[in-house]
Amino acid sequence: MSNLLEEARRYFPQLIAWRRHLHQYPEPSFEERATQAFLFSTLSSLPELRLKTAAQTGLIADLITNPKGPWIALRADMDALPIEEKSQHSYRSQNPGYMHACGHDAHMAILLGAIHLLWEQRTHWQGGIRFIFQPGEEKAPGGASLLIQEGILEEVPIQAIWALHVTPQLPVGTIGLRAGPFMAASDEIYIKLTGKGGHAAYPHLVGDPIAVGAYLITELQMVVSRATDPRSPTVLTFGCFHAGTAPNIIPTHADIAGTLRTFDEESRQYLKRLIHTVACHTAANWGLTAEVKWFSGYPVLINDRFLTTLTHQWASALIGSEKIQEVPLWLSSEDFAFYSQKVPACFIRLGTAGDSPQTHFPVHTPEFDISEEALVIGTALLTHLSLQALRFLGNPRSTFERPSSERE
Template structure:
């Protein structure tokens, strides 16, 4: 039996067990940098597999090691651990038991898939040369990003620059399929916080007020010039505002309005310029209309760029494992990921794992209260990553 068939057989053998692991993790989500119980559970699972080299990183993360027949090459496989502050609306028996917290971005799938990969690679450890590092990383959803903390740890620094692999669920991609893109893949992400301070009062006497609601509307519309008229059409950019709070009433003009949004792009030089232009534009509008204005744009994750050579190699490996019809080419994705930090220092490949199933009604998007997966994707994800790891080591 060749290696691919061995991996597929092991993935199938453990599939029902691994579904149970995913459901447990889905029932017990924890927010960013608070994954204490999740960390303890993952450690128990790794010990049960037989893995005894497990180091703590970034407080609630783990870095485990599987050693092949000799030291050889080394590869790092990463899964993120944190959930989102979303109240789950699914009625499945394994719905979240932690009120207002949900694995709505599939990190339960990422952890479970990596545990399946670990089971397979540990069982086959006498059949390959090299070292596999398993990183269960906290805090992907919250700045500064768990990746930045992991990269400061001695346990991580000691392994030096090595290939990194990561995967992310994608409901728009059917279960059983995966997608790859070499080069630029995911956008940078900066958070925007604006406070417009005016002068509140009765809505019937606007001349006695400095209306922050009106000013906020001008700011939101005018700010889009940064993308539509200041950015090169050749550079993808997104500016979106997702939250506005003006705590007045139908006849009350409030004293202040707060606005929150995000700016995303693929060019780091333009990113810096855009933030400067955005800040200047917003302040000038607010101040020109008589208000005070505070603009805070903390620097978020950089853009994610997959190594061309490694990604093309991993794509071919996926074709060998799944078949050419199960591997698709991806377009740019304007979402952001702190895995991008690893891509700045290492050869890296971040790819998408299909988890959708239209026939079963599994179509909800990421970060929604009804997000779910076709659990057959766990067998695909865990088995494929095991094969890709061995391909890289070889």
């Protein structure tokens, strides 16, 4: 047991207060103004921090002990979800219709805690740490992509980035790691099938978008089972099918919408082209036209293998190797993926399931809550990883960059 856990525990009442304040005032994606103001005023008490706003509602805090030293980054997301909270807690949401149901309140409190601990330890490390409070994780195009466009990974030479995410599937006290592809790329597809429309008794004269749509949905599952490398998991789900007004009318249109989840960029692009082609050909075969639109979501999140190995080693020294699980592929997506395309990145699953039944509800549900003990673990972990990483990079021959053959 490192005493960093004890150091973080000193902050436990403060971590709870920060988290509960943020939990009470959730704001939707890209509207995190009160959240930004709260973070700004909280961090203004640390004079060495350089603060600046980014992507309108985001906040960047730089702590530099040696301008010539190495740089790393830590990220917390800020936005809440349009969900009405079901809870009797004193700290339940005070903003009707919105809730921190993905735990981003906890991520911000943990990052505030890590900033304070690293500030206290500032004579013990050399370099710079960029703390990124990022808006709009839950909404395309994702705050990460906006911050990267603003140059936040290049203004200072960031060599690695970490983030953690609350995870009710893991017990509090544990963390989950996975090297390589971790969370899915996600894209939305919208297909409009169009025919002439007409009397239900004369289908041979008009083309039927409902029958063809039903056939197309089934046929597109062949794309998943027959045109995809079975070693790279793929999901194609259609969640919408809208057509028709009456039992005896063949409608002119059918609108179908779905989501594609993939785990590598090559198959993602190949499947998008193939699905487009199959939809157009199938429609044409049956006398219809198909209009296909893709709405691109987040890319696949790749945990750099070398950085994840080091993260595992360093985290073991803090919490014990028995508290670290290898977790399976995650089919949801995360805009932290954009950072992972630019610099070595590691996304960590932080266990938050405790004694209370509410801490076992999944994220994005109105009952969701966390065991606040996880705030201590998260704060100690981000602090410890930062100290270890900067010590590692302090050796001029050490780098996280690997030859491309060793990276994902």
